[in-house]
Amino acid sequence: MESLDLHKITVRELNQFLHKELPGKGVKKLEILNPDGVHSIAAGMDTEVDIDIQGHGGYYVGGMNKHANITVHGNVGWGVAENMMSGTVRVKGFASSAAGASGHGGTLIIEGDTSLRCGISMKGIDIVVGGSIGNFSGFMAQAGRMVICGDAGDGLGDSMYEAVFYVRGNIKSLGADAQIEPMTDADYAAVQELLNRAGFKHDPKEFKRVAGAKKLYNWNADANQEY
Amino acid sequence: MSKKLVLEESAGFNQKVIEYVHRASATGLYEIRGMGAKRQLPSFDDLVFLAGSASRYPLEGYREKCTTTTVLGTRFAKKPIELAIPITVAGMSFGALSGRVKEALGRAATEMGTSTTTGDGGMTPEERQSSKTLVYQCLPSRYGFNPDDLRKADAIELVIGQGAKPGGGGMLLGQKVTKRVAGMRTLPVGVDQRSACRHPDWTGPDDLAIKVAELREITDWEKPIYIKVGATRTFNDVKLAVHAGADVIVVDGMQGGTAATQTVFIEHIGIPTLAALRQAVDALEDMNMRGKVQLIVSGGIRTGADVAKALAMGADAVAIGQGVLLSLGCNSSSYVQNGQHIDATADYNALGTAPGFCHHCQTGKCPVGVTTQDEILEQRLEPLVGAKRLKNYLKTLNMELTTVARACGKSNVHHLEKEDLVALTLEAAAMAKIPLAGTNWIPGVSPF
Numbered sequence: 192m193e194s195l196d197l198h199k200i201t202v203r204e205l206n207q208f209l210h211k212e213l214p215g216k217g218v219k220k221l222e223i224l225n226p227d228g229v230h231s232i233a234a235g236m237d238t239e240v241d242i243d244i245q246g247h248g249g250y251y252v253g254g255m256n257k258h259a260n261i262t263v264h265g266n267v268g269w270g271v272a273e274n275m276m277s278g279t280v281r282v283k284g285f286a287s288s289a290a291g292a293s294g295h296g297g298t299l300i301i302e303g304d305t306s307l308r309c310g311i312s313m314k315g316i317d318i319v320v321g322g323s324i325g326n327f328s329g330f331m332a333q334a335g336r337m338v339i340c341g342d343a344g345d346g347l348g349d350s351m352y353e354a355v356f357y358v359r360g361n362i363k364s365l366g367a368d369a370q371i372e373p374m375t376d377a378d379y380a381a382v383q384e385l386l387n388r389a390g391f392k393h394d395p396k397e398f399k400r401v402a403g404a405k406k407l408y409n410w411n412a413d414a415n416q417e418y
Numbered sequence: 419m420s421k422k423l424v425l426e427e428s429a430g431f432n433q434k435v436i437e438y439v440h441r442a443s444a445t446g447l448y449e450i451r452g453m454g455a456k457r458q459l460p461s462f463d464d465l466v467f468l469a470g471s472a473s474r475y476p477l478e479g480y481r482e483k484c485t486t487t488t489v490l491g492t493r494f495a496k497k498p499i500e501l502a503i504p505i506t507v508a509g510m511s512f513g514a515l516s517g518r519v520k521e522a523l524g525r526a527a528t529e530m531g532t533s534t535t536t537g538d539g540g541m542t543p544e545e546r547q548s549s550k551t552l553v554y555q556c557l558p559s560r561y562g563f564n565p566d567d568l569r570k571a572d573a574i575e576l577v578i579g580q581g582a583k584p585g586g587g588g589m590l591l592g593q594k595v596t597k598r599v600a601g602m603r604t605l606p607v608g609v610d611q612r613s614a615c616r617h618p619d620w621t622g623p624d625d626l627a628i629k630v631a632e633l634r635e636i637t638d639w640e641k642p643i644y645i646k647v648g649a650t651r652t653f654n655d656v657k658l659a660v661h662a663g664a665d666v667i668v669v670d671g672m673q674g675g676t677a678a679t680q681t682v683f684i685e686h687i688g689i690p691t692l693a694a695l696r697q698a699v700d701a702l703e704d705m706n707m708r709g710k711v712q713l714i715v716s717g718g719i720r721t722g723a724d725v726a727k728a729l730a731m732g733a734d735a736v737a738i739g740q741g742v743l744l745s746l747g748c749n750s751s752s753y754v755q756n757g758q759h760i761d762a763t764a765d766y767n768a769l770g771t772a773p774g775f776c777h778h779c780q781t782g783k784c785p786v787g788v789t790t791q792d793e794i795l796e797q798r799l800e801p802l803v804g805a806k807r808l809k810n811y812l813k814t815l816n817m818e819l820t821t822v823a824r825a826c827g828k829s830n831v832h833h834l835e836k837e838d839l840v841a842l843t844l845e846a847a848a849m850a851k852i853p854l855a856g857t858n859w860i861p862g863v864s865p866f
């Protein structure tokens with residue numbers, strides 16, 4: 192397996208290798224050693240490859256990812272897999288704020304907890320969190336699904352559009368226009384499928400569905416401060 | 419004898435204010451409208467050039483060469499962009515504008531050797547194809563934002579704010595969110611598209627530096643990165659943008675336009691372009707970054723004189739939005755179809771306005787087909803006709819710019835300098851830090 196050591200090369204050299212040299216090489220799997228919290232590790236991937244990051248990442252690990260399957264054997268800073276298009280990013284530890292922000296596709300799995308604004312502005316990504324998520328998560332979430340196996344903080348799903356969240360634990364509070372809705376068979380199946388993808392074992396029956404009430408879709412005088 | 423009718427309008431509660439109170443009382447909603455501030459503000463009109471005479475000599479206006487080449491993004495980007503003129507087309511979204519208009523902008527800008535800019539909602543194939551140099555905006559909403567288009571762009575503009583609405587997010591009312599617009603933005607058709615006022619994945623200036631670095635990593639440090647701020651605390655904002663690693667800073671003054679924003683923002687938030695430009699230049703000088711980080715100014719730039727004054731005050735280039743729309747026919751009483759001028763006055767009237775007064779871009783019912791997504795209305799702007807008009811407009815501005823520069827003795831428009839200008843009003847002298855005409859007096863700087 193190809194190993195790239197961030198004690199020996201800079202993140203710029205790493206990313207240029209991943210963008211420019213890796214695609215033609217037929218490499219299926221590689222590992223990144225000594226990440227030491229560096230930012231933008233494996234940002235802008237556009238190749239189908241398995242990447243193991245052996246340690247903690249900084250901000251924007253796997254940012255704008257396409258095709259790659261990235262596993263972080265540690266924790267990550269802000270904006271992991273931000274604006275991801277496809278592929279998978281798995282964080283074995285915890286993730287800081289804005290995990291999966293504005294993600295369009297692919298799957299983000301966080302085995303631990305995440306901080307504030309998880310799934311903010313999400314646009315089609317699937318996010319599965321093994322632990323709990325922080326306040327203001329799912330703000331203006333447009334599309335995609337988020338499964339939270341632990342608790343959700345304040346203001347979940349504020350001003351959300353068409354995304355759907357499934358929460359197993361407590362929800363501290365819902366944001367404007369977010370509401371709890373009954374689970375349907377399709378919801379149970381979706382939760383099961385996402386849990387399987389993440390490798391988490393829970394009963395889908397334990398999850399609640401949160402979606403937008405669609406009262407803020409068009410501007411009106413009654414929306415008042417909430418619009 | 420009949421009594422004489424004496425109508426005395428209140429200065430405070432004038433017709434406009436009365437109308438505002440009545441409207442607010444009837445609807446319970448604030449007004450949302452398009453275009454920029456309509457109020458009187460200190461502006462480039464309050465400055466004049468001294469030009470050459472005995473103490474400095476001018477260049478021959480028609481014969482001697484005057485360079486307009488403008489290079490942007492020389493600080494970190496491996497591939498800075500080179501423009502033939504220092505006049506660029508400001509960011510305007512597909513959604514606010516039709517695809518045909520985007521095509522017209524791209525064609526005209528390309529012919530003139532300058533850049534156009536995407537907007538909220540992403541990049542359309544029409545504009546990528548028609549624009550030789552295309553700046554791709556990264557906005558808080560990230561609507562339609564994706565790595566493929568990022569890599570296709572020639573430069574990236576990270577938008578923190580807009581002059582028409584610093585601190586406010588964007589808005590595209592449901593009537594303009596058609597199937598194509600909705601698809602590009604991952605939204606249901608017909609909903610109001612609201613854009614957040616803050617980016618989703620960073621907050622303070624230190625985070626911004628990391629975000630800029632990420633965009634550079636994704637694009638292999640090739641593309642210039644602009645940071646655009648709406649003019650408020652411009653001195654500090656420009657310094658922070660430099661600190662964050664910007665190659666180019668775009669400062670958008672309060673006269674800047676919008677497709678749809680609360681009137682209270684348009685008229686009451688932000689500072690005039692004149693004051694903002696001077697603060698931006700001060701900030702760059704303070705950091706010894708003039709010439710290393712380029713400065714683009716926008717917000718109410720209309721004429722070649724405005725461009726020349728902006729350059730003399732220290733801008734490297736300008737960006738124009740509203741002037742560009744006007745050149746395409748905005749606020750004109752007619753539109754051109756198959757070579758015929760067709761009267762559009764009735765359509766303005768139906769919106770409750772008239773040619774010359776329209777600011778109704780938010781309705782999506784633009785009488786001349788510029789800011790619309792309506793399949794019938796958008797036909798009123800023929801891309802080739804629009805492109806020709808815009809090319810003429812840009813050409814005129816550039817000719818005015820070079821003729822002023824030559825009169826000031828400059829063989830390169832970027833050699834225009836503050837010393838070429840004087841102010842006509844105390845306000846302009848104080849804001850621009852340029853002496854009042856006929857004196858050496860700069861309020862707050864030098865004595866009378």
Ligand code: SF4
Nearest residue numbers: 748749776778779784
């Ligand atoms: S004419 Fe069209 S572009 Fe111009 S202000 Fe009216 S609606 Fe907007």
